[in-house]
Structures are given as C-alpha cells and as structure tokens.
Amino acid sequence: MRTIIALSVLAGALLVSRTTFAADIRSGLQVGAFPGAFNVADVTGPSAGEKLCYRCRYGARPVVSIFTRKLDNNVAKLIKEVDAVVGKNRDSRMAAFVVLLTDDPDAHQATLKKAADTHGIKHTPLTVFENSDGPGKYRINKDADVTVLMWVENDVKVNHAYTAGDLNSDAIAKIVGDTKKILN
Secondary structure (H helix, E strand, O other): OOHHHHHHHHHHHHHHHHHHHOOOOOOOOOOOOOOOOOOOOEEEOOOOOOOOOOHHHHOOEEEEEEOOOOOOHHHHHHHHHHHHHHOOOOOHEEEEEEEEEEHHHHHHHHHHHHHHHHHOOOOEEEEEEEEEOOHHHHOOOOOOOOEEEEEEOOEEEEEEEEEEOOOOOOHHHHHHHHHHHHHO
C-alpha cells in the first residue's frame, strides 16, 4: 500500500513538474549575445517582395524579433499585441519583425498577407526565412515552435522560447511586459 501511495505521489510530482516547466526550452541567442545579420523575404512590410536584413535595417534600435514555425491563433495574438506596443513607442524608434521559418516560403506568403489584414498588423513586417532551421548563428531549437528575442544597442536583453501548445495568454502577457526591458 505504501508503495502505491509513494508511486502516486511521485507521478503527481512529475506531472506538476512537467506542467510548470513545459516552456523551459533554450532556443535562439541568449541574453547578452550579439544579434548578427540574416536575410529574410519581406511579405507585408515596407519592403514587401524584397529580400533584406531587418536586423541590419533596424541597427541599434529596440527590436522584438519573433521566430515561428506556424501562424496559429496564439502567434497571431502575440504579433498583434507586439505590433500595438511598437505603434505606441514610435518615439523610441521601437521596431519588430516576424520570421516564419519554412522550407517552402512561397507557400506561406498568402497566409501571412491575410494574417496582417485580418489582425490589423501595421508596424510589424511579416517575413519568411527559407530554411526551417532558421539563421545558423541564431541557434533556433528545432523543438521550439516560437522563439522571441528582444535586443537594443546590439545586445540581446530578452529570450523566450515555447514548444508546441505552450504559447498562451499568460506567456503572451509576459512577453509584452518584457518589452519594457528594451525601451529607454
């Protein structure tokens, strides 16, 4: 009987531990790292239809960069909320961009355009990176569905990573709240 109770307690503890740390995954540049240059194909931004480096274009400005493997409702909500923060902080020259990681960028362009229109995304370019692994030096974890990096003055200040299903309203609120870490 004691064995059954002990195993039940252990199983419960493991379940709570898994739930608590489900989003505990390392992905992308870590805090303090230098965000290097990489090219994307702009789908909805000011350079739509062109390949460019938004990292280069934004320079030392406060930047939120969202790397995602899919565009579901929670990712769209995150983008919309970050877009609103960028709009409110134009005086600080805050910027953001979204990078859809895919091996078939042409197949996702219509989806990104529709998402920008549907969700009223005005200040955050939606882009594609032609490789589902992401930019090599950024070390995006293959198990991370969403990786959010924030930097200012060429220094990563915030890193959040989420596996499938872990990006939720609480996580989005934390990410949006962390934008204050890159605003001067």
